[in-house]
Amino acid sequence: MEPAHKGRLIVVSNRVALPQQTATGGLASAMRDALQERGGLWFGWSGKIAAQTAGKVHTLRDGNVEYATIDLSRRDHDDFYDGYANRTLWPLLHYRPDLVDYNRRHLDGYLRVNSLFADRVAELIAPDDLIWVNDYHLIPLAAMLRQRGVRNRIGFFLHTPLPAAGLLITLPRHRELLETLASYDLVGVHTARDLRALEDYFVNDLGATMQRGHRLRTSDGRRFKAGAFAIGIDTQKVAHDAAEAMNLEEIDSLHHSLEGRAMIIGVDRLDYSKGLPERFDAYAMLLERVPELHRKVTFLQIAPPSRSTVPEYRQIRRELERRAGHINGMYAAPDWVPIRYVNNSFPHSLLDGYYRTARVGLVTPLRDGMNLVAKEYVASQDPKDPGVLVLSRFAGAAQELPQALLVNPADPEEVAEALEQALSMPLIERKRRWRAMMDTLEKQDVTAWRQSFLGALME
Numbered sequence: 001m002e003p004a005h006k007g008r009l010i011v012v013s014n015r016v017a018l019p020q021q022t023a024t025g026g027l028a029s030a031m032r033d034a035l036q037e038r039g040g041l042w043f044g045w046s047g048k049i050a051a052q053t054a055g056k057v058h059t060l061r062d063g064n065v066e067y068a069t070i071d072l073s074r075r076d077h078d079d080f081y082d083g084y085a086n087r088t089l090w091p092l093l094h095y096r097p098d099l100v101d102y103n104r105r106h107l108d109g110y111l112r113v114n115s116l117f118a119d120r121v122a123e124l125i126a127p128d129d130l131i132w133v134n135d136y137h138l139i140p141l142a143a144m145l146r147q148r149g150v151r152n153r154i155g156f157f158l159h160t161p162l163p164a165a166g167l168l169i170t171l172p173r174h175r176e177l178l179e180t181l182a183s184y185d186l187v188g189v190h191t192a193r194d195l196r197a198l199e200d201y202f203v204n205d206l207g208a209t210m211q212r213g214h215r216l217r218t219s220d221g222r223r224f225k226a227g228a229f230a231i232g233i234d235t236q237k238v239a240h241d242a243a244e245a246m247n248l249e250e251i252d253s254l255h256h257s258l259e260g261r262a263m264i265i266g267v268d269r270l271d272y273s274k275g276l277p278e279r280f281d282a283y284a285m286l287l288e289r290v291p292e293l294h295r296k297v298t299f300l301q302i303a304p305p306s307r308s309t310v311p312e313y314r315q316i317r318r319e320l321e322r323r324a325g326h327i328n329g330m331y332a333a334p335d336w337v338p339i340r341y342v343n344n345s346f347p348h349s350l351l352d353g354y355y356r357t358a359r360v361g362l363v364t365p366l367r368d369g370m371n372l373v374a375k376e377y378v379a380s381q382d383p384k385d386p387g388v389l390v391l392s393r394f395a396g397a398a399q400e401l402p403q404a405l406l407v408n409p410a411d412p413e414e415v416a417e418a419l420e421q422a423l424s425m426p427l428i429e430r431k432r433r434w435r436a437m438m439d440t441l442e443k444q445d446v447t448a449w450r451q452s453f454l455g456a457l458m459e
């Protein structure tokens, strides 16, 4: 339980979901829900490029949430966000050392932007405030705030997976970066596996000692606590919005366009970690193996572009266009398109209705910190006629949802078989699996996540 606290909650993250903005990213979606209920200040990047980084702090209030955002200069955006955060840390954290692009200029930019964040955040902090820093963009922030005299409690939450120590040590100068985590009072990750990786790295590579209750003490005497806190969704709201969405014109029109076919849905940022080429291959294999499904099934893949100035992201986009075109070329008929591949983003109010219309939710990342789409799909279902979730074992969500059809996303045959099983699953089994998953999602929702993280931070 989250104890009462007299100071404000200050959330810091690179990505901020400003009011009225579609948040195509789990951090922004979840933080918006977590903050709206409790209130607080959210500090981060405005999403805009300007002549100078942090030239001005833009402020805005919406209900009990205050927003303070800064712009980034082109150079800082390229070195910090595109460069070190998304071309060095992101592939490393998602087990893709082959894609890691390390260079000193990007690291310098990363440290420079963290230092500017620290300057601005330090000005905002009052003595009783609780500070909650989020994600790999801002690992050294607490160390920099401490240098500026901040003594408040500071927590850090990593939204991505944390790979095994054997991989972490391949990052040049990993020690200088990762030991700064010890300046936080609490470091949170999604799963028990991520937590073991963190502890193993600190103990075996940095010489820290483990004490009771996941407390770590570094060789220079700093102490911090680590913990696993699986992020959740606003389960009740999603369930309610999904039912309401069935009255929307857009959902009605989708429903009509299906002409009675079963729909499989995928919703992902266009990111190589999401396993989209492998997913398309698995769907093609299903069509090849089960001709009876031709014309009876449609796969809707929603994939809004993400980080599109990073070359690997441009490449995955081209690759998917090619594969979608190929599959439609092979199997389409004048009155049937096997894949509907859509590069737009949609607000939650509509997505929840799309999920509810789909017989199968197909969520097959190669690695994912959590994956909120998997949870949203389940929460959106009609309790009387729920769909089936096919879920990668390598998404954090698989730890909480063992009643999904769990698959290895790199094995197209296994995914194709799971799709076939999902499409023919009897109602009674669908209901049993859905109920068990929904019970978990109702208990472990976004409020429980916030309360358990902040409760541990205040302990």
Ligand SMILES: O=P(O)(O)OC[C@H]1O[C@H](O[C@H]2O[C@H](CO)[C@@H](O)[C@H](O)[C@H]2O)[C@H](O)[C@@H](O)[C@@H]1O
Pocket: 015, 024, 025, 026, 027, 028, 030, 135, 136, 159, 160, 231, 306, 307, 368, 369, 370, 371, 372
């Ligand atoms: O901010 P972007 O560069 O546009 O990227 C969007 C977010 O992607 C990542 O989200 C992660 O957080 C989710 C919530 O905990 C989790 O479910 C998912 O598995 C993660 O991939 C990234 O970690 C965020 O920082 C980005 O904002």
Ligand SMILES: O=c1ccn([C@@H]2O[C@H](COP(=O)(O)OP(=O)(O)O)[C@@H](O)[C@H]2O)c(=O)[nH]1
Pocket: 022, 023, 024, 025, 026, 027, 029, 267, 268, 269, 302, 304, 344, 345, 346, 347, 348, 351, 370, 371, 372, 373, 374, 376
């Ligand atoms: O068109 C879209 C596509 C995605 N999302 C949201 O973006 C989040 C994606 O979070 P997830 O944890 O699945 O993955 P991430 O993108 O953070 O890696 C989910 O809340 C989706 O509902 C959205 O609002 N509109």
